[in-house]
Structures are given as C-alpha cells and as structure tokens.
Amino acid sequence: MANPQNTATVARRPSKAAGASDNSMAIIAPIAGWLFPGLGHFIQRRWIRGLLLMLAVFVMFFAGLGMQGKVYSLNTGDLLDILGFVGDLGAGALYFIARTMDWGIGNIHRAVADYGTKYVVVAGLLNVIAAVDAHHIAIGKKP
C-alpha cells in the first residue's frame, strides 16, 4: 500500500517546479520586454501581441530619429532633460544602439525635429508599459 505522505510529496513536486518557473518568468519577461520591444510577449508565446507592440515601438522610435529628433544622454542639467533621458532609456536596446551609433543628435532648425524628440521619448515610455504588461501575463493577472 502506498504511503499517503509519499504520494503527497510526489504530487506537490510538479506544482513547486511550475511555481519556480512562473517566478522566474515574472522577472525575465519584463526585463526581456524592456531590452527588446515585444520580446517579453514572444517568450510567453503571445506572438501577435508581441509583434504589434514591437512594431509600434520600433515605428515610433525610428520615425522620431527620422524626424531628426534628439536622443538624450545621461545628464544632470535641466529637469526636462533628465526626464527625457529616463523616457529614452525605456526603449532598452534601441536606446543603447542609437547612442552607440551617434543617432539622434537633434536639429533645432526644424520644427518637426522637436516632434521627433517626443516620439523617441514616447517610444521608450510605451515600451515600459509593454514590459509591465509582459509581467502581468507572467504572474497570471492577464490572459
């Protein structure tokens, strides 16, 4: 006759493993989503959502650069410049690539360039929202 205690232990093991997996996904998904737009959804098999989020953030970011918007660097100057840097940083790898490639120098002679600067900041902020959504999916708060 099977020992009921052993049976209970065996039955508990898979759920414990699943719980650990959920916990790690709750951390990995938002970080992946921040680093690369949509990746947090892709690793949870939300292909269409991930693709749409990736497209939205990429289009905003590169349209902003195309309009000769400015990409902020780390600064301790004006408060709006600091907030601009924080917003830009939300784009994750896109931000680091843009900084590395010296994109987003800005052009004060074009009115649309100011829109471009806002586009780049908002692309970063939208990416943060998408990363938080990936976290909500990982913890089961959202299907």
Next chain:
Amino acid sequence: MTFELSHFNAALLFALCASTVFGITQRNTPRDMFRYGAYCFVLFVGGVIVAAWAMWAIKH
C-alpha cells in the same frame, strides 16, 4: 535618414502607435483590445482636431 511628415500626419502616426500599445496592454480579450485601441485613436485624433479649431478660434 530623414523623414518628412506634416504636423497632422505626425499626429496620426503618434495616435496609431500609442493607441495600439494602449489597446493591447489595457484590455484582456482581443475584441476589447481592438475596441479600446480604436477608442483611444479616435480620442487622440479628435483631440488634435478640437485643439486645432480652438487655436484657430483664439487667433481670429
């Protein structure tokens, strides 16, 4: 790489991208996501048109 957009087209592109993200992240089912995204898009574009007419009215 330079991208030429009129102010209105820039506002439309902004509205499209932002409402896509809002729709996907703020609702749970695909149907609700689409409806909320469309609602946000209409509010963004409607807000632009209302603000434009308001500025025109102030000037005249």
